[in-house]
Amino acid sequence: LSLLGGITGAWLLLQTPESVFKEAIPWLLLFATVLFIFGGQINANLKIMAASNQHASAIGGLFLLILLFGVSLYGGFFNAGLGIVTLSYLALAGHTNINAMNGLKLLVSSAVSLIAIALFILNDVIAWYEGTIVLFGALTGGYVAAHISRKLPQQYVRYFVIVASIATTLYFFFDIYIVTS
Secondary structure (H helix, E strand, O other): OHHHHHHHHHHHHHHOOHHHHHHHHHHHHHHHHHHHHHHHHHHHHHHHHHOOOOOHHHHHHHHHHHHHHHHHHHHHHOOOOHHHHHHHHHHHOOOOOHHHHHHHHHHHHHHHHHHHHHHHHHOOOOOHHHHHHHHHHHHHHHHHHHHHHOOOOHHHHHHHHHHHHHHHHHHHHHHHHHHOO
16 A cells, blocks of 8 residues: 555656645645644544444554555655654554554655655656755664664653654745745
């Protein structure tokens, strides 16, 4: 599903005008932030509601598959914030160990990114110099962040992700709707 969603999102990005894409950025990040913050609570409420429905497990499983496709589509279309969206999905799916969630996030993000990059290469739309710099930064940051996050209490890592998510979302709302208007 991650590969299918990633290639679908990348294809949609190639079809989307730049102005539409720019306006969507803060809203996509806001969605990711809210889902990460409240994903655990939403999951708990869904479990309570599901207890009274005999088909809830099947419906919930189908919902999670569709949501994983949606997360992957998001990643292929707009990779920024994919980590937070994936963590949000995992919280909604009932995962609670932030270190395990980070590992699963890396697996989903890698599948989505690799298939999207392959499509972008085929369409000759990659800025190789800038992309190489971003790749090096992402690999270094991911390695360092994973190393540090395993040593910190999970709650501190969660708080950091929340603060970084809110700050990034606010930045993009300010940049798109205040600075450019």
